Amino acid sequence: MEKVTIATVARRAGVSRQTVSNVINTPDVVREETRERVREAITALGYRVNQAARQMRTGRSRLIAVRIEPARDGINGSVLDRFLHGLTDAAGLAGYRVMLYTADGDDAEIATYDELLSAYDLDAFVLTSTHHGDPRTSWLAARDVPFVTFGRPWGAPDTHSWVDIDNAAGTAAATEHLLAAGHRRIGFLGWPAGSGVGDARREGWHRVLGPWGPSAATVDGVEPGAAAASSLLRSDDPPTALVCASDSLALGALQAARETGRDCAVVGFDDTAVAGAIGLTSVSQPLAEAAARCMGLLGELLDGRAPSFPTTVLLPPSLVVRQTA
Amino acid sequence: MEKVTIATVARRAGVSRQTVSNVINTPDVVREETRERVREAITALGYRVNQAARQMRTGRSRLIAVRIEPARDGINGSVLDRFLHGLTDAAGLAGYRVMLYTADGDDAEIATYDELLSAYDLDAFVLTSTHHGDPRTSWLAARDVPFVTFGRPWGAPDTHSWVDIDNAAGTAAATEHLLAAGHRRIGFLGWPAGSGVGDARREGWHRVLGPWGPSAATVDGVEPGAAAASSLLRSDDPPTALVCASDSLALGALQAARETGRDCAVVGFDDTAVAGAIGLTSVSQPLAEAAARCMGLLGELLDGRAPSFPTTVLLPPSLVVRQTA
DNA sequence: TATCAGAATTTGATCGTTCAAGACCTAGAG
DNA sequence: CTCTAGGTCTTGAACGATCAAATTCTGATA
Incomplete structure (x- = not known):
């Protein structure tokens, strides 16, 4: 040949x-x-x-980079993986390819940007896990590198395009579902205040239920969730249902309910594999669509047909009803 | 700048x-x-x-491709994702980058090889999910494209290098653990014969236990697992412990045990997030090491310092003991 | 001091594509 | 019949690196 x-x-x-x-x-x-x-x-x-030859002339590689992170929490880690699947598909359809990288912390990630840009002429980045005071976006923006974040710029103005899930709408839907099922004392089991995502999930529950409601906050995980749920369930006027900020916490809540002998409906968040396996009702994020929208926005940026102002996309999650609520 | x-x-x-x-x-x-x-x-x-310029001259891109598959089974899908994490790390260390692609079926995948090779000058491929009569390996071999498979060439001679987990050793270890715990009637819950991985997992249990042992085979999943385990547990001389071919099946077995009221130790396979979350004892695959070994073999191939005969690596899994056994 | 081998460095060509500019052709206007 | 505009196509240069061959340098030997 x-x-x-x-x-x-x-x-x-x-x-x-x-x-x-x-x-x-x-x-x-x-x-x-x-x-x-x-x-x-x-x-x-x-x-x-031949992409290499084309790239040398045009300076464009038709490659976009995404960070793949070591699954910290085994349960929730899969969320980003599913996003990645969707992004690979969407990118392929648009004639782009996805390149992976890992980085330990924001600074290391920025160093990697530098390398990827100068060595591989990467066309764009998709950032995940945005957080308060995220240094990555400003670095990229300062160098005019096209990028989109999956996750809004917490606490910062909308200076770039982003796609996010409407977390509050998710917990709101869960709370409404519980109300419709006859529950009145609906509690919330979430994370300590300060994380954008966690606060939003709490806010959705709060919005539907009004001023009242038993709630507890703890770090993510099955054990902490069980402990926190347990003390809620042992209180004078225990909740009959719990909306949780993650499937891990929800799993803990289920354990606590069994141990304390209380009947308690539980709704998780993220619709992870665990939820499907044990019949946990959970809020499901439209990850494939989020990925497709990210790629859509990137495509606009790369083709120069993007509006001068940033586009923001907020997608509604859906409630997957199973046995636990 | x-x-x-x-x-x-x-x-x-x-x-x-x-x-x-x-x-x-x-x-x-x-x-x-x-x-x-x-x-x-x-x-x-x-x-x-500048990689593009270097690539044009040398014909090498320092890029390796891996397929990312839509997580079919929510529980087991994460295994490949973890492998991918490890591979990205190992590749980065060796100066390579990982590019993703998706493909629906072997033929589509082969078409993608063709495109990736001619358009991007990919240096090598890592194949996962090898199976009987896999057409991909021969296609690549015929074109002298360097590749390594994660998964042995089932039913075919070792004409290329591969890395695999010693599945039989995993179930053997699980069975021995149960024996040491005093169990005598140890059953096996697996998949229908014919899949290389499933047969190997069954074989490990069989090897330790000798000729006897109650066993059942069914398609993967929590429901099928529960049904199959239930009938085993209701038999005349029910097992007091079950070694399962996957965490999904194990989860079903636990449900069946609870429903039938029988005490039954359960061991799963893959040590997925579900196992960790619910305290399921499970066989854990050393995925990060498998990925590193794959990259090591690829490195040899790409640097021309590979032996003329294929290298095969079989890694022993480890048993993660939790509450269920 | 002249010679030579080997080490160290430089020069020109090349990879496959696209850009920028120029050449050619056709048809309609003057 | 000439001129021009617009459409169509071609030519030479350039992108940034490496290969292959040529050149210069260095130090030891005769």
Whole structure:
């Protein structure tokens, strides 16, 4: 198998290299008849554009980078993985490829940006796990690198485009579902205040239920969740249902309910594998759609057809009702 | 920020382009004093090799491709994700980057190989989920594309290097653990015969226990597992412990035990998030190490320092003991 | 001091594509 | 019949690195 270059195609179609290039990149400037002839040659020879050569000339690699993080919490880690699946699909459809990298902390990540940009000419980045005072966005913005975040810029103005899940709407829907099922004392089991995501999830529950409601806050995990739920359930006027900020906490709540012998409906968040396996009702994030929207926004940025102001997308999650509520 | 090329560095260090190139790629041919001077210039200017340009000349991209699959089974899907994390780390250490792709079925995957190879000059592939009559390996081998599989070539001779987990050793360890705990009637809950992985897991249990043992086979999943375990537990001489081919099946077995009121120890396989969350004893695959070994083998292949015969690596899994056994 | 081998460095060509500019052709206007 | 505009196509240069070959330097030997 000889190497097929643009010159091979040109020779076979009886035109110049540039004309072949035009057929590929700007077909409308080529006469129809010629265009067809070249296209035939391309398929006949199985020609494919060499990305490296194209990249050298144009400075664009058609590559986007995403960080893959070591699954910290085994339960919740899968959320980002599912997002990654969706992004790979969406990128492929748009003619881009996804490159992975890992980084320990924001500073290391920024160093990696630098390397990826200068060595691989990466076209864009998708950032996940945004947080308060995130230094990554400003670094990228200062260098005019196209990027989109999955997760809003907590505590910062909307200076770039982002896609996020409406966490509050998720817990609100869960709370409403419990109300409709007849529950009146609906509690919330969440994380300590300060994390954007956690606060939003609490806020959704609070919005539906009004001023009152038993709640507890603890670090994420099954054990802490069980402990916190247990003390809620042993109180004078215990909740009959608990909305939880994660499936891990929800799992803990279920354990606590069993141990204390109290009947308690439980709703988790993220609809992880664990939820499906044990029949836990949970709020499900539309991760594939979030990924597709991220890619859509990136596409606009990269094609220069993006509006001058940032676009923000807030997607509603859905409640997956199973046995526990 | 001006673009820093090899010429910029050369000018600053007062040498030619080629000498800079030599410092980077074959430092031993450059005199020590010159080498130092060039190195200083490189760091002072923050120079980084442009991969596209290098690739055009050398035909090597320092990119390896891995397929990311839509998590079919929510529980077991995470196994490959963890492998992917490990591979990204290992590749980064070796100076390679991981590129993702998706494909629906073997044929689509082979078409993708073709595209990735001609368009991106991919250096190598890591294949996962090998199976009987896998057409992918022969396609790649026929074109001399370097690759390694995570999973042995089921039913085919060892014509390429691979890394795999010793599944049989895993279930054997689980069975021995149960024996040591005093169990005598130890059953096996697995998949229908024919899948290499499933057969191996069954074989490990069988090897330890000898000819006898109650067992059942069913498709993977919590429900099927519960049904199959239930009928085992209701038999005349029910098992007091069950070794399962997956955490999903194990979860079903636990449900069945609770429902039938029988006391039954359960061991799962894969040590997924679910296992950790509910305290299921499970066999854990050393995925990070498997990934590192895969990268190691690929490195050998790519540097031309691989032995002429294929290397095969079989890694022992470990038993993570929790409450259920 | 002249010679030579080997080490150290430089020069020119090249990878496959796209950009920028120029050449050619056709048709309609003057 | 000439000129021009617009459409179509071609040519040479460039992107940033490495390869292969040529050149210069160094130090030891005769």
